[in-house]
Amino acid sequence: GQGTSSFLSHAKCCPQRNELYWKNVINALSLVNMVLGLFSIFCCFRKSHCASWMILVASLVDITIRTMTRHVSICSRSVRAELNDFSVFTTFGLASALLLGANGLLNGLLTIIYVSATSLRLCFYSTGVPLAYKGLPCPYASCVLASMSLLTKGNTFILCCMASLMVLFMMDQSYYPHDAILESDNWKKVVYVGGVIMLLFSPLSIMAFYYLMWSLSYIFLPEALWGKAACLR
Template structure:
């Protein structure tokens, strides 16, 4: 939540570079926090509601503001992006164990933030990418639970690679790494990140 609010502040201050980095750091923290709460079995109704608020703030509103609101088209698309995030959080539930319905919001935000950093906030490319992410979030396809820190060692390595690069590598390379990570989850969820083919049999 705090990083999301800082990202919103940076966007309004026209410092999209810092706003994007806040979202990427949030993406990495989100993975770690979910692993930690799952490991110690911390679960409550208020915690779930707070988590949804954090997702909406950081991966909904803050991410949408990366598109900018100084142009009519960008502002309209930002509203649609926020609406898609809200709709997915409120109405997309799945009866299939260990699966999400529709693309999880953190991955869509990671794609937007990485694209913003790599293209220096190019409005046309960002609008195209945001439109694509909206379609993926509203899609009815199933995506595997991304329990990166509780699964195979290579997945843990992917996460640790992102954290290491954040501190020790050029920022543009880190953004490219996170972009490839997210795109691999979006386009190859079954082959790389889970076994959705097996999950479909439970529908």
């Protein structure tokens, strides 16, 4: 009887240990994401292209976080609602908005609107539809801004136009599918690996064009390209 009870208690502890382990990993990656956002903010003040580069790196980290969270079926509010959401706000809200360069009144106003739109989407845009987001996910909007900042060398007029468009997409009531990049079709995994290779080895212009095409394909062709495998799952 004692042996059976000890075995059952050990079996109960193993899932709890595994869940705690994955929570810690996800929290650590969320912290990395937030640190990248803070460094991006610092680089924005120094007018460095590294600000955009760090946002693109953070987008890959965010994909990894979302994949791990879905894969291990962790539904912890302490992970998703606190640290990770705060890191998303810091990196894909505040740091991305500062790419606009709040030098004038209109730029500053648009920066505030972009940050507010990111906050509203994180706080209030929940969906009861499985495997779907309501409104454009913040990382894709940030990738568009970061890519355009690199391609246009920080042209504020073009960035403001793109930021206004991204705000409309984020506040839209349309549904976007879970991209499931690391969980479904092999070609999606190739896209992810290609993004890592571009960040490490390619020139800035080619890297920016790659991420821009990746983000625009999700924005304008969400179901045709990114939603089929997720729906099948």
